[in-house]
Amino acid sequence: MSPLHRLWQALPRGLRREALFGGAALLAPRPARPEPQGAGPLHVAGYLGAATGLGEGARMMLRAMREAGLPAAGIDLTAAQRQGPPLPEREIDGGSLLPGAVPEGPGTIVLHVNGPMLPWALLALGRRAVAGKRLIAYWAWELSALPADWRRGYGACHRIWAPSRFCAEVFARPMAGRPGFPAPLVVPHPPPRPDPSALGxxxxxxxxxxxxxxxxxxxxxxxxxxxxxxxxxxxxxxxxxxxxxxxxxxxxxxxxxxxxxxxxxxxxxxxxxxxxxxxxxxxxxxxxxxxxxxxxxxxxxxxxxxxxxxxxxxxxxxxxxxxxxxxxxxxxxxxxxxxxxxxxxxxxxxxxxxxxxxxxxxxxxxxxxxxxxxxxxxxxxxxxxxxxxxxxxxxxxxxx
Missing domain, CATH: 3.40.50.2000 (Glycogen Phosphorylase B;)
Structure with missing residues (x-):
């Protein structure tokens, strides 16, 4: 481990988190203003290769959109944002794009990435891929109050979707006094369709x-x-x-x-x-x-x-x-x-x-x-x- 790395590891966890997320928020591409209309390709971005609740939510939305006749493509941010544990190989949809392969031009990206990480996700996607696209943040949070570092996410999207009324109400509170920002929309998770293995x-x-x-x-x-x-x-x-x-x-x-x-x-x-x-x-x-x-x-x-x-x-x-x-x-x-x-x-x-x-x-x-x-x-x-x-x-x- 280099001296610089040792110094970084010696810093308090909260300070390291603030430095990472604050730096990403400063460097990340800004959403286009006014909000684009969303014509063009539809993408669902998230931790498609991670065995986590956020990863499963993104995979469920991607499948459900395709089944509804919407030609959505996946963008896998798992490696770019160092998420894990990894999904078993046989469950991974091999058709997803990596962040650097997202086409330029208009379109819509629904990002299953919570507030603090959203600028980092835009940084991974790149300025050219983000330019001209409508950006929708799909957020879930469990408490009645939001941590301060979630506020950065509001400047990194055009609108917010939430899986429940509880979440939508929480996300609406910091938006008071923000003219032109639509109220969070409740878009529930698709109904699960479990397909159990033969284990008993x-x-x-x-x-x-x-x-x-x-x-x-x-x-x-x-x-x-x-x-x-x-x-x-x-x-x-x-x-x-x-x-x-x-x-x-x-x-x-x-x-x-x-x-x-x-x-x-x-x-x-x-x-x-x-x-x-x-x-x-x-x-x-x-x-x-x-x-x-x-x-x-x-x-x-x-x-x-x-x-x-x-x-x-x-x-x-x-x-x-x-x-x-x-x-x-x-x-x-x-x-x-x-x-x-x-x-x-x-x-x-x-x-x-x-x-x-x-x-x-x-x-x-x-x-x-x-x-x-x-x-x-x-x-x-x-x-x-x-x-x-x-x-x-x-x-x-x-x-x-």
Whole structure:
């Protein structure tokens, strides 16, 4: 490591982040003014090669646009913005462009890149590719307040789409007093269409006759936000140590989550009927895991959308989830148990969501336990038809 690199690494993380994002905002190409009409090719840019929620959202939109008859092309920003973990090779759409290959001229780019990273994405695309194009930012955020570094993203796009009303309201607040900037538009994620692999309970080491709950989370996406500790406690209150009632914690990225994960691991190890599955599964295997469980448990403190909840509903699985934030847009109907909550100050030891004035929801664990007992006692709730979820109208959104 060079002396310069060592000096850079010695700087506080916040200072390094500010230097990177601030520098990108200064150097990035500016969106054309006035806003172009959007005639020309349509592109979806994002982390198409990353096994993350942002990456999956971009892939879902790209597929759905094509199925709707819109000739959208993908732009993969995974390597340019150093995103990961990588998607399994067989799931990658080889037809996507790299940033340097985007054609010049008019068109529209929908960027699945959150606020702080958006100028950096434009820098990767290049001034010639960005010139004359309409730029739409597709953002998701989980708290009631935005970090200051998100504000840079407003100057790097013409308009904002959001996957939920919760997100749209959050993104609208900093826009007060910005004439000519359209209000954020709610454009929901396409309904998931899970295609599970042939894996069953035996492949995941789960007992055939047991009632199995499932909680899915990325350990690096703030364990305090995803709140698996509440899922463990609700399961304990509902079923004690019963071997006939199992909770699976499906996660990945624990090696990078430090003491926050160690606390969850200790709580799980103390319960004989709680299993931990720590692996980055291919999407079809993750859907198979969801399909062979009896209920999805998400006692999150905040969600921008709630993709794992939507996927479980699309598989006909009941969900017990906090009734606050992005998931309330679609979580309705048989098998949906919206857990009561109270708002508390957002405090995140992992520092991703630790904002002074932000709040998030603390789920009522006793109510969640009661919902779990209800699902366990009613086999009809565990054999539901796939839920009908909101469908985005991309043509109307693009014409707006």
């Amino acid at each position: 309970r035996a492949d995941f080491g789960l007992p055939d006759g047991a009632f199995v709950g499932l909680s899915i989370f990325d350990a690096t996406s703030s364990l305090w936000r995803k709140n698996p500790m509440a899922a463990i406690e609700a399961h304990r209150l509902a079923f004690g140590d019963s071997p006939e009632h199992v909770l699976v914690l499906k996660t990945h990225g624990t090696a990078r989550a430090g003491e926050a994960w160690a606390e969850v691991a200790r709580a799980a190890a103390a319960r004989p009927n709680v299993r931990v599955l720590d692996a980055a599964l291919p999407r079809r295997d993750l859907w198979a895991l969801t399909a062979c469980c009896d209920v999805l448990v998400s006692l999150h403190r905040a969600e921008g959308y709630g993709l794992t909840i939507a996927e479980a509903m699309a598989l006909g699985r009941p969900v017990v989830a906090t009734g606050w934030s992005g998931n309330v847009d679609f979580m309705a109907g048989p098998g949906c148990f919206a857990v009561p909550w109270r708002l508390v100050p957002a405090r995140d030891p992992q520092a991703t969501y630790d904002l002074p004035d932000a709040v998030w929801a603390e789920a009522d664990v006793a109510a969640a336990a009661a919902a779990l007992r209800q699902v366990a006692g009613d086999t009809a709730l565990r054999h539901l038809p796939p839920a009908r979820l909101p469908v985005p109208d991309y043509r109307a959104a693009l014409a707006g």
